[in-house]
Every structure is written in C-alpha cells, then in structure tokens.
Amino acid sequence: MSTVSVSITVNGERRTHEVEPRxxxxxxxxDVLRLTGTHVGCDTSNCGACTVILDGAAAKSCTVLAxxxxxxxxxxxxxxxxxxxxxxxxxxxxxxxxxxxxGYCTPGMIMACTALLAENPDPTEHxxxxxxxxxxxxxxxxxxxxxxVRWAADHPDGIVPESxxxxxxxxxxxxxxx
Amino acid sequence: MIxxxxxxxxxxxxxxxxxxxxxxxxxxxLAGGHSLIPMMKLRLVSSSVLIDIGRIAELSYIEDRxxxxxxxxxxxHRELESSTVLAEHLPLLAHVAGEVGDPQVRNRxxxxxxxxxxxxxxxxxxxxxxxxxxxxxxxxxGTRVVPAAEFFLNFLETAVGDGELLTEIRFPKRTGxxxxxxxxxxxxxxxxxxxxxxxxxQNPGIALVNMGSTPHLALAASAALAAGAPATAIVDAVLEGxxxxxxxxxxxxxxxxxARVLTSRALAQAGYTS
Numbered sequence: 001m002s003t004v005s006v007s008i009t010v011n012g013e014r015r016t017h018e019v020e021p022r023x024x025x026x027x028x029x030x031d032v033l034r035l036t037g038t039h040v041g042c043d044t045s046n047c048g049a050c051t052v053i054l055d056g057a058a059a060k061s062c063t064v065l066a067x068x069x070x071x072x073x074x075x076x077x078x079x080x081x082x083x084x085x086x087x088x089x090x091x092x093x094x095x096x097x098x099x100x101x102x103g104y105c106t107p108g109m110i111m112a113c114t115a116l117l118a119e120n121p122d123p124t125e126h127x128x129x130x131x132x133x134x135x136x137x138x139x140x141x142x143x144x145x146x147x148x149v150r151w152a153a154d155h156p157d158g159i160v161p162e163s164x165x166x167x168x169x170x171x172x173x174x175x176x177x178x
Numbered sequence: 179m180i181x182x183x184x185x186x187x188x189x190x191x192x193x194x195x196x197x198x199x200x201x202x203x204x205x206x207x208l209a210g211g212h213s214l215i216p217m218m219k220l221r222l223v224s225s226s227v228l229i230d231i232g233r234i235a236e237l238s239y240i241e242d243r244x245x246x247x248x249x250x251x252x253x254x255h256r257e258l259e260s261s262t263v264l265a266e267h268l269p270l271l272a273h274v275a276g277e278v279g280d281p282q283v284r285n286r287x288x289x290x291x292x293x294x295x296x297x298x299x300x301x302x303x304x305x306x307x308x309x310x311x312x313x314x315x316x317x318x319x320g321t322r323v324v325p326a327a328e329f330f331l332n333f334l335e336t337a338v339g340d341g342e343l344l345t346e347i348r349f350p351k352r353t354g355x356x357x358x359x360x361x362x363x364x365x366x367x368x369x370x371x372x373x374x375x376x377x378x379x380q381n382p383g384i385a386l387v388n389m390g391s392t393p394h395l396a397l398a399a400s401a402a403l404a405a406g407a408p409a410t411a412i413v414d415a416v417l418e419g420x421x422x423x424x425x426x427x428x429x430x431x432x433x434x435x436x437a438r439v440l441t442s443r444a445l446a447q448a449g450y451t452s
Contacts, residue, residue: 002185021186021228022218043179045216046367048282057256057285063215064286067186068208068232112282133366134280 006070010035011079019066025059026050028066029076037077037107041136048135051108052076058115060134077107080114089158090114090149096160099148101139109135113149122153181218185227192345195231196318199341202227207343209252209291212283237290237345240264246351251290251344255302259284268349270357270377274305277359280367290344293329296336296392299369301361303330303393307385308375311349317342330392355379356448360440361387364427371427372436374416376444378403384412384444389420389437396420399441408452409445416441 007016010033017032029035029052038061041049045063052061053075080088087095090113100106109132116123116131123131128149129142137145152158187202189195199205206225208214209232217223231237237252240261247267249258258264258275265272278284278292278301292302293313306313311326315338324337331337338344361373373387382403384396398418402411422433 002183004186021184022181024180024215024219027180043219045212045279045283048280051282054285058282059286060282063212063283065186065208065211065215068211068230115281130366131281134282 004067006066008069009073011075021065021067023066024062025064025066025069026061029061035076035078039104039107041104046136047105048112049105049108051111051135053111053115056118058112077110080110087158088114089152089156090117092155092158092160093148093152097144097147097151099140099145105135105137109137109145113152116149117152121156123149179219182221182224184225186230187227188230189234191234191236192316192343195229195234195343196316196341198229200318205229207231210254210286210288212287213291213295213297231343242267246348249289249347251346252288255284255287255289258289267351267353268309270352270359270375271305271309271349274301274359274375277301277361289347293347294336294338294344296330296334298333298391298393299388300393301370301373301387304373304375304385304387306347307393307395308377308383309349309352310381310383311347313337313344314346314348315342316345327395333391350381352377352379356450358444358447360444360447362436362440372433372440374437374440374444376448378448378450384416384441386420386437389422389433391421394420406452409442409450412445413438413442
C-alpha cells in the first residue's frame with residue numbers, strides 16, 4: 001500500500017499527513033483531522049452535504065482526492081467562526097431565518113452560500129437558487145434557506161439589528177481541532 | 179464508498195504525462211476527476227496507477243485565434259461559463275457549460291475530461307458535435323486532429339487511444355448566429371433525460387444527448403437545417419440514427435417524444451425560420 005505526503009492548509013492551519021492516494025478529501029477532513037462538521041451525505045457528488053471551499057471555490061469533497069488538494073487552501077464549516085466567536089454572516093442568516101430543520105445538509109449549504117456571496121455579494125433569488133443547485137435539503141423546501149442567504153447579503157457583517165433578539169455566539173466546541 | 183487501491187503520480191507537462199503512461203501498466207489519467215472518481219468509488223473502474231494531469235497549467239486556456247476559439251483540455255466548466263470570449267463568439271458553448279451538473283461540479287470538472295469520458299448523457303459532448311469542434315490529440319508520435327463527428331466511437335469510448343491525451347479543442351466561431359440548448363431533467367443537477375443542442379449559421383448542427391450509446395450528431399436533421407427545410411421537416415428527421423432505450427426515467431417512446439419536442443422548441447428559441 002503506497003502513501004503520499006499531503007500538505008493542505010485547512011482553516012488557516014497547514015497540516016501534513018501521509019495518506020493513501022485513494023483517500024477522499026471528505027474522509028481526510030473527518031477521519032484524519034477530526035473535522036466532522038463536513039458531512040458525508042449521498043457519497044455520489046449529488047447532495048452537496050460535503051461541500052467545502054477549495055481555493056475560493058465550492059467543491060464536493062466526496063469527489064476530490066485528498067492528494068488532489070495538496071498545497072491548496074480549504075475552508076470547512078469549522079473555519080467560519082472560532083468557538084465562542086460570533087457566527088459568520090451566513091451562519092447568522094441561517095439562525096435568523098430558520099434555514100435548517102434536521103441540520104444534516106446545513107454545513108454544505110452554508111459553505112456553498114459562503115462561496116456564492118464571496119463572488120456575488122448581492123444575489124437575486126434566482127441566482128441564489130441557481131447557486132444551490134448542487135445542495136439537497138429534504139426538510140425546508142429551500143425557501144427558508146433562500147431567505148437565510150438574503151439575510152446574510154443584507155447583513156454582510158453578520159450583526160443582528162438591535163431590535164431583534166440577541167445574537168447567539170457559536171457554541172464552544174471540544175476536541176474539534178487537534 | 180472507497181476506490182480500490184492505486185498508486186499516484188503527478189505529471190508536470192504533456193510530455194511528462196505521456197512518458198509516465200508508458201512507464202506504468204494499467205494507468206489512467208486523472209484530470210478534474212468528476213467522472214473518473216465516482217466510477218472508481220463504485221468500482222466500475224479500477225486502475226493500478228493514476229497519473230494526475232490536473233495541474234498542467236499549459237492545458238488551461240481560452241484563446242481567440244481569429245476564425246476559431248481554442249480551449250485547453252483542462253479548462254474548467256466554470257471558466258467556460260464565465261468567459262467573455264465564449265459569450266461573444268460561442269454562446270452555446272458557454273451556456274451548455276453552465277448547464278453541467280451544479281456549481282461545485284463546474285468548479286472542478288474540465289472540458290477535456292467530459293469529452294474524453296464520452297458519456298452520451300453529458301452536455302458538452304453534444305455541444306461539441308453541434309458546434310463542429312475539432313479535437314487535438316497528443317501522443318508519443320505527435321499530434322493529430324479529429325473532428326468531433328468522428329471522436330465518439332462507442333459507449334464511453336473515444337478516438338483518444340492508450341497513452342494519448344486530448345490536449346486542445348477548437349471551435350469555429352459562431353458570432354451572432356442563433357443557438358439553443360433544451361435540456362429536460364427532473365432535478366436541477368441531474369443528467370439530461372434528453373437534451374438537444376442547436377447551432378444555426380454556417381455549417382449548422384443539431385446534436386442529441388442521451389439518445390444512443392454515444393453523444394449523437396443528428397446528421398439528417400443537421401442536413402435539413404443546412405438546406406433551410408421547414409422546422410417540422412427537421413423535427414421529423416431528428417430521430418434518424420438514434421437508439422433510445424428504456425430505463426427507470428423514461429421509455430424509448432417517451433425519449434423519442436422528448437427529442438422531437440425539444441428540437442422543435444430549440445429551433446424556435448434559436449430563431450430559426452425556414
């Protein structure tokens with residue numbers, strides 16, 4: 001069994017491991033780095049639950065080999081807000097507009113939306129829906145998700161106006177970063 | 179799902195990739211990986227070594243060359259979709275690239291990878307047929323140019339031989355001419371159940387997605403289009419040479435119905451008047 005040395009910058013931190021070439025990026029993130037916020041959904045590049053941002057562009061990490069991402073920069077859901085810090089605008093938008101029910105698709109949704117807003121900070125509803133073609137949600141019917149993205153576009157700093165309920169911060173996570 | 183074990187080597191140039199292929203038995207080239215990796219995960223395909231050509235920078239470009247536009251085989255769908263050169267001179271190609279899969283797939287998948295995979299259900303092979311593209315294939319003995327109409331040989335089989343690489347695709351410019359792509363699927367990111375690409379202008383073409391074992395150039399309908407036949411006559415000719423089949427999505431009869439309806443809609447959308 002051959003292995004290759006792979007160095008990837010994940011959430012700003014350079015990580016280096018020996019991995020088998022067949023190891024998928026999503027398994028590298030979850031099983032080697034223990035960043036389990038990135039989910040495995042369909043495992044067939046349909047559902048988008050495994051979406052991460054790879055060198056600035058959304059990618060399905062179940063269809064990328066870890067070795068293909070060497071010397072790249074990856075952002076996962078854990079990279080959007082440090083434990084105890086305020087949510088990113090998109091995370092806050094999902095909170096404000098109830099953009100999730102079961103939450104399984106949510107990390108992938110949020111990463112796809114984050115990539116969209118980085119490229120197009122003021123998307124129309126059509127552009128939001130087009131950008132989320134690769135992310136399936138079986139709970140919400142998508143309308144609340146579209147509303148969440150619009151909230152984030154309207155509040156790019158993620159700060160909830162004073163009249164709204166107090167903004168929660170990201171819960172402190174234990175053992176998420178090794 | 180995890181692929182069977184394989185070794186991995188990275189190629190730094192086209193020559194390097196071709197020489198690596200000669201050094202290894204049972205090797206495959208890996209580009210964007212969005213056709214190959216899913217098939218390897220399902221263990222429909224296995225290989226003892228993957229030669230990663232994904233970072234050969236010299237194979238990623240969109241160049242205006244006067245009467246045609248040349249694209250490097252590793253140009254990603256996203257780059258086609260957002261190219262101002264293609265928007266002006268090959269709007270059908272830019273539009274079809276934007277219809278492939280979903281944004282994540284378009285960020286990773288490559289034009290050459292999709293063409294060499296040769297999937298009859300894929301979008302870009304049909305576009306290359308309707309547009310009369312030429313495929314530049316490079317091997318140890320040099321390069322050769324194969325017209326798109328002679329490129330797709332059988333199910334998932336193209337004119338690219340063992341140890342050869344598709345390196346460039348050339349598209350004659352279609353500036354200002356009418357075009358349309360009608361794709362029918364059930365979910366936004368799905369492959370087409372049937373799709374029809376129509377390009378008007380000089381050397382017009384009609385190509386069908388998922389109406390046989392290969393991406394299909396509708397020769398009779400394309401000839402009728404070139405002759406200025408009425409749209410109804412073109413629709414009547416579009417099934418010639420097709421081989422639709424029954425599966426969970428559609429019966430053969432339903433596919434044939436779709437091909438006719440989508441051709442009619444595409445001709446109207448392209449602004450075809452006989």
